[in-house]
Amino acid sequence: MPLLLKTSFWLSTMAVVVLSLLxxxxxxxxxxxxxxxxxxxxxxxxxxxLGLAAYPATPVLRVCLGLLLLGGAIEFAQSATGWRQGDLLDLLADAVGIVLGGGLSWPLRRLLAAASRHVRHQG
Structure with a gap:
């Protein structure tokens, strides 16, 4: 499961970056x-x-700030292209999604952490 989550997270991240810069x-x-x-x-x-589920041992704030930095980098990169425009409102929308995703992932992270502890105690 962790490999599937990590793969899904990184493929989704690449898709967001590519689609944002096309x-x-x-x-x-x-x-x-x-x-x-x-x-x-x-x-x-x-x-x-996906990021919070894929990396349950990583602090929530670190994952969320990393994603916010990614959103900012995308907006900056869009400004540097001749065919896209960076927009602070887009970055704000990214932040809203990150906060909502953080809230939705809270129970999932707890479940994954409990499952991980259970596996370690049995192994």
């Missing part, structure tokens, strides 16, 4: 700006849940 012409058109923010929040919610 030229807009390669992405589906968006009708509403709010959909863009929802995509940011949803993407980082998934990354937070």
């Amino acid at each position: 030229p807009v012409a390669y992405l589906p058109p968006q009708s509403f700006d709010i959909w863009d923010k929802t995509q940011h929040a949803a993407g980082f919610l998934v990354l937070a849940v």
Whole structure:
């Protein structure tokens, strides 16, 4: 299970980075700006849940700050391209997703930690 979670986390992270840096012409058109923010929040919610589940021994704050730094780096990289724009509201949406993902992953992390302790005591 840990390998599957780590693989899922890193593949999802790569997908978010690649999709965030693709030229807009390669992405589906968006009708509403709010959909863009929802995509940011949803993407980082998934990354937070996967990251926190994949690395249960890592402090929550470290994982969440790492993801926030990733979001900031993506916005900076978008500003450096000629085809995308960095946006602080996108970073805020990333932060909302990270906080929601952190809250949703709390019971999952406790369950994984308990299962890990159980396996160690039996092994």
